[in-house]
């Protein structure tokens with residue numbers, strides 16, 4: 001396994017890509033309302049990407065037809081935006097990647113549509129917390145399994161499950177670089193983390209079981225048991241102190 005260590009110059013470029021994806025994601029989140037079709041989000045993404053001189057990492061990736069993934073309720077990831085209408089009480093996960101000046105940024109979050117149930121809100125908060133726990137574990141000298149374990153432990157100790165069949169990943173000039181980053185596993189295992197590694201951490205957390213299935217469109221990944229799922233992702237840089245979140249803008 002070769003994990004690419006980025007130079008300061010490359011990290012600066014990734015900071016710009018990260019800022020763009022986070023900013024565009026924030027714009028899309030601001031437009032979410034009951035009654036909208038999910039494809040409206042794809043139209044916004046296309047328009048904002050063009051303004052920034054960036055392009056989607058997802059469109060055309062293995063034939064994926066849209067600029068971002070939109071996954072609703074029991075859909076976990078890889079949903080294709082289309083004619084589906086968002087309803088009050090739905091939860092919707094947006095996963096968005098873009099390439100700018102040769103480098104990738106990747107970010108995701110789950111938000112409620114209008115008023116949502118307490119159960120749905122707690123799932124969203126737990127998934128965001130699992131990502132934060134993973135980020136905290138991503139220190140120079142720690143090991144990859146420490147991140148995986150932190151995410152799993154955060155989700156499972158609260159009675160949720162972390163999806164096992166899809167992972168986070170290294171990121172740079174390519175959207176998916178080494179290493180794969182499972183959302184479960186033993187601590188103190190796997191490669192040692194080093195300053196200059198750039199990782200996309202992305203816990204997917206389910207209310208029910210961690211097992212998944214793929215939908216009829218051959219893209220959308222759903223919970224096998226039909227229960228709700230949420231997804232959060234940040235692109236982060238390992239530093240010699242705490243990790244730098246390159247896609248932080250989304251919370252600004």
Ligand code: MG
Nearest residue numbers: 106200202233
């Ligand atoms: Mg990703």
